[in-house]
Amino acid sequence: VYEAPAFCGYPIDRASLKRREAESLFDASAAEMIVLREGQPLLTPPGADGLMRPVRLTTGARNQLFGAGALTIFLGIDADDAPVFAVDAGRANPTADGELLEGMGTFEELRAAAMRGVPDGDLALIGTAKSILDWHARHGFCAVCGARTAATEGGWKRVCSSCNAEHFPRFDPVVIMLAIRDGKCLVGRQPRFPPGMYSALAGFIEPGETIEEACARELGEEAGLFTRSVRYVGTQPWPWPSQMMIGLFAEVEDGPVNLDPEELEHAVWLTKEQAAAALSGGASLDDGSRVWAPPRLAIASALLKAWSEE
């Protein structure tokens, strides 16, 4: 069974129609602000359940710590009608440091923190905020005319100060797929992976492609395989910095695997038993080597689990 991986399951109403009035919601007494600095969330120490959670500031605390002008993204309205925001600590006040935040929490590298334990709903909020803040950091100027742009509508738009062009947060769709034939699935490893780790193949979708065409192209380019049919499994937002991972199963034709050495250094076909073992402690292959799957954080893990259980 496919289980949605980390960063899925946005826990609140995005309330997109309220973005235009987002600033007026700052003063709501119930307003809550999570904090990021250069992609790192401000998290509490682990609670009794072992999970770290985003520190939630009032608007007053934000103003005191980072200034009322700190870039602040409207994330939506929660079940208690509280408006929820994300504030960029780093850009507003790079000197905000441990002393200011003492007793509240610490800025944590997101991937490591997610591995150690952060509630899924909080990861979805943090991931969305991280992607949008990264987009702001890279879009201070208008691509159309080169003039400065400014954030508006709760951080969901930037407008050019000169030509008035409107710019919206960008993210990039990626296909990530298990090639499947004869009851086995293909996993490969990039040279940068930890030893023994293998994952699903993946690549950016290009303008003019369908999901199925991108999957077939990537399997052809990276592994020399010919795709017969493609099945959609699920999507994961991936906030490094801002990708939409579209998870697929691809039935492929017989034929040798020819790896693109620029992309992959090795690939192996796993049985369902081996895929299940790779997800829990590591699979032993016939040649004596061992294969690990990526952690649950990644959709590749969810794809392997779903396929191994089919």
Add this chain to the structure above:
Amino acid sequence: VYEAPAFCGYPIDRASLKRREAESLFDASAAEMIVLREGQPLLTPPGADGLMRPVRLTTGARNQLFGAGALTIFLGIDADDAPVFAVDAGRANPTADGELLEGMGTFEELRAAAMRGVPDGDLALIGTAKSILDWHARHGFCAVCGARTAATEGGWKRVCSSCNAEHFPRFDPVVIMLAIRDGKCLVGRQPRFPPGMYSALAGFIEPGETIEEACARELGEEAGLFTRSVRYVGTQPWPWPSQMMIGLFAEVEDGPVNLDPEELEHAVWLTKEQAAAALSGGASLDDGSRVWAPPRLAIASALLKAWSEE
């Protein structure tokens, strides 16, 4: 049965690894260049089969008509090993006109031409070229620092002249869905639609969303419906200017339809018989009104056909 709509089925190898050497392929005697001006393809008059096709220039003809410096996109390598390009007529030489091109063809508005008849493979090439040329037209400056950027790698990248930031063609994923319950599907009409035309509901996916979350959010925002489950059907690249339409069927809960009047002026539930009729001449509803579906050009038409035949 779902049949991929227009702009799907890219007919040649994108040969992305050859993009770095794209300029050296200009001089191949077999090189072919299709032509666009402000999004309009240069098309031949209809042939014996009634279809218009892109005029294909040699590199020499491109140089003569539009100059060797005209922005030229590498589209790939065809089955005869000929490199295929798209040249931007408008930006290089806005005075290129009917006289220059006499006897070759005419620049045609793409949507109207596609309705009258252009081969699907040619539409996929033209659509991809249109999207990428539009991106170039809007990205002459670096969003990171405001300096000028220049095209490279066969038009698949722009690089900043000052900070060296790399920029890649952007496109925006959209969910487009039929809400389904009790054997009926929901279609709605925007005020700008021609009289009687109804289509699938749709909206942009946002950073941090899965495909399923975006579908549920849009059906909630636009129609007040609660989504129970989502099924992926197919994708269509849509070159106005550059969207990826992700077609879905969404099972929805019982409950009234509450339209967002900013988005939709009316919506109706169609039976499978009515959906089939709407695709071929128009469906008569109980209240005497008539409903038409969008043309085959649009994925909404393919979704209605696939659902009505299930």
